Amino acid sequence: MREFARFLLGRRTRRRWIHLILGGALAMPYVFVGQIVVGPAVRARYVFADLLAQLLSFAVALPLAALTAALFPLTRPLEAGAVRSLCGVGAERLSSSPARGRAARGRAAAWFTLHLGLGGIVSGMSLALPPFAATLIALPVVAVVRDDLLGLPEALDRGWVLALMPVAGVACLVALAACAAVAGGLLARWAPALLGPTPEDRLAAAEARAADLAVRNRLARELHDSVGHALSAVTLQASAARRLLDRDPEFVRAALTAIEETTRRTVGELDAFLGVLREGDAPGTAPAPTLAADLDGLLHRTRASGLRVTATIDADPESLPPVLSREAYRIVQEGLSNALKHAGRPVLLRIAVTCGHLEITLENPVSATSTSTSACRPGGGHGLRGIADRARLLGGTVEAGAAHGVWRLHVGLPLKGPA
Template identity: 35%
Template structure:
């Protein structure tokens, strides 16, 4: 279907021209020499035809076309009535009347009206033929405009359908991939974590009551495993249902940094910590990024360090996170393409970048340094929020 707006605009333009022509056709005979009554009668017939355009389009076309013949039969000039008939031919072709029908009616009546007015039809005076051709051309033009509008509407419809189909295909692929990832997580990581939790529980039961340090260490390990299970279940729910993270528990924030330090110490890591400005409010995405970066820094120190780490977190105009620890293997985590490790550093870098910050790391001798600088405020975009909550 053609664009309704395009059709309405074309109709309004033509109707304005027709109304102007009607006024001129009715008023002009009063100021010209010649028979007035036939000219006025022709004008009134044109007015009647234009009034019937909506309700009786075919009848209206015939009435408007006959107005020129009425003028010629009374000895008046049919030019005004012919002009109105030509514009009406364009309008009615635009409004779905067959162009062949419209062109035939207007073309024949126009030729007859001009021939009656001139009293002859000859090659020397081809006025009648020109009038007929103009009527046919107007009908063809209206049909062509309508076809063009219909073609454009079809193109827009196809483009819209293609976009919707592509979006549906992408959504379907994403949903299938989410289900696959959720299944793999459930079958592999979830299973192994559950097994670790069971073994830790068994070890906790069998250890001596007097060995309090070992029992406390096992309890801390079980708490950590339970926390991992909870987060894994949340991830699985998001993957399977596509729920927004807001439907789950709120994301961690920088207020949880002391708890991270306490957890690392309970795992046996000696943490020399300096915390300043934790009571200052931060943008939610930045707050979550601080928590995750500190968490990953302590995890790296546990995995690769020699049992001791120096941590400094300061929040002022910006957020500064520094961690330094002696590496057990003499260097930092491997981050090259040939090494499977280094994902923690990559994750920290991506998280800092997502909120407009940066992460730097280097090695001085056997000491591995990590520094992250984040803005206190960050753009509250959905993309940054999603990235920070991962």
């Protein structure tokens, strides 16, 4: 009995009842338009007093409501918001985007028609049945209303008929609550099918998530390569300056100058990256150092850390495409950063253009101990993974590994590859 009472008058049922009444309110303008059309057609002098005219007006109103939902895509997110708030349907089962495409518009139109149709019926019952039920319940006890105001037929003066009037009134109220509960439950069940995302919506959402993930991965790579290299360089520069503080003041002065330049540059890049994250701008607004403009500064800062770098440039960086120049700079930066962190030995850098490819090669001697330590370093491997991601996006190849006591990183990037 308690479950039945909760089904009829529970909090969820009451909220769904409100949703149905809102549907009835939304249906009224369409019903008024229907009355304008139906009134002259049935030659009804007073449309409000003619039940047939009212039913015909309601029948005309529903196709107009469906047409409205089909023409205005924003109907779907508005209805989905009402369903989330009042019908208890989870947001993950509904679509919050405007209806695009024929299938989505058709579903939205079907839902809007159902909402207004059932809402109009339940709203009419909610207006008519409570006063009628109250009158039936009061008939046996209010003699004045029974005898003088209503002018009831003599057949209703029988005692057993009057005794059943309150029962009939209560039955009307229960029937009203049951109709509202059933109609609300049906709408809640049909809402995910009619207001939920279509396959096109799911595809668009997946593409949006993929694009967002690509932007995040791009920013993560840029942060790792830029900030990681800067921190490694600054750490080694500070360590070298501390060891030579008393013996080589000139080197210390150069190291401190390099630390200042590195941190200033990195802070500027970090501010730009954070601006992208805050404002949601395109990743292209982030700082983009290139091989043509920034390679010399990168080599200077790396050498100031105490790492000997021998660079051979057999290419014209100015002639490289901007995207290729930017990604090549990050690859060289990450290769030098790995050498700073793991090798501590002279590094040979060669950049050349051969057979339509930009070839980047970094080599440095390593011992078995340093190779093993590098490979087992906790949390390592992100740099090589970032290099591989950049090369793959440009249609290039990466080879990295130790052989015969030399660690070699070789990257080949086509000059005309996928953007």
